[in-house]
Amino acid sequence: MLLLPIVAQASPPPSGVAPVLQPAGGFSIEGDLLANFPAANAGDWMLSTNSGPGGAVLDSNGLPINASTTFHFKDLYDNNDDLTFAGGKKWTDDPNTWSWTAGKPSTKTDINNALVHITTDADGHSWVIVAADRFSTSGDSYIDFEFLQNTLLRNTNGSFSSAGPMEAAPVGPALEPGVHRRRQSCRFFCLAMANQRQRRL
Numbered sequence: 001m002l003l004l005p006i007v008a009q010a011s012p013p014p015s016g017v018a019p020v021l022q023p024a025g026g027f028s029i030e031g032d033l034l035a036n037f038p039a040a041n042a043g044d045w046m047l048s049t050n051s052g053p054g055g056a057v058l059d060s061n062g063l064p065i066n067a068s069t070t071f072h073f074k075d076l077y078d079n080n081d082d083l084t085f086a087g088g089k090k091w092t093d094d095p096n097t098w099s100w101t102a103g104k105p106s107t108k109t110d111i112n113n114a115l116v117h118i119t120t121d122a123d124g125h126s127w128v129i130v131a132a133d134r135f136s137t138s139g140d141s142y143i144d145f146e147f148l149q150n151t152l153l154r155n156t157n158g159s160f161s162s163a164g165p166m167e168a169a170p171v172g173p174a175l176e177p178g179v180h181r182r183r184q185s186c187r188f189f190c191l192a193m194a195n196q197r198q199r200r201l
């Protein structure tokens, strides 16, 4: 979620190979999980049957090879005990007005797996690679990964609480320029809807 300026419009991320050191061959950003496929020599989340120098960050069971830099979150899918957003709010709305409920999401918005990999390139720049799936790829849907500077909690009564100071926008992104000017440290949390777990990475 970028806040400068706020634009209520989303577009697919660009594709290509991120020039990171782990996995070997860089990280292929193209919508599949497999290294050395379809592009030769490029790394990805998992190894494929295609041989090549491209490396992986998950093993064949989907478990992180390095649990300190790679994270695999699992959520219920096609299940009435799953949790969904309610009320039709958008990511541009104040999270304090968001709500959630129990129930089976629409198939095109039903996430089962979310992946995060933190790595660096040869210049020492940090990269965060993220991915998620959905139960059905039929129809348009929207997903975002938010880099928040303040807490965002899912409350037991169906509401959310944001500690962000920026009115409708809950929290600035970790890449917000002011953060770097002030040399503040950025904490990175993953908030899993399924179990209200908030994890510092």
Ligand SMILES: [Ca+2]
Binding pocket: 027, 028, 029, 030, 031, 032, 033, 034, 044, 045
């Ligand atoms: Ca990929």
Ligand SMILES: [Ca+2]
Binding pocket: 028, 030, 032, 033, 034, 035, 036, 037, 038, 039, 043, 044
């Ligand atoms: Ca691939």
Ligand SMILES: [Ca+2]
Binding pocket: 075, 076, 077, 078, 082, 083, 105, 110, 111, 112
């Ligand atoms: Ca789900």
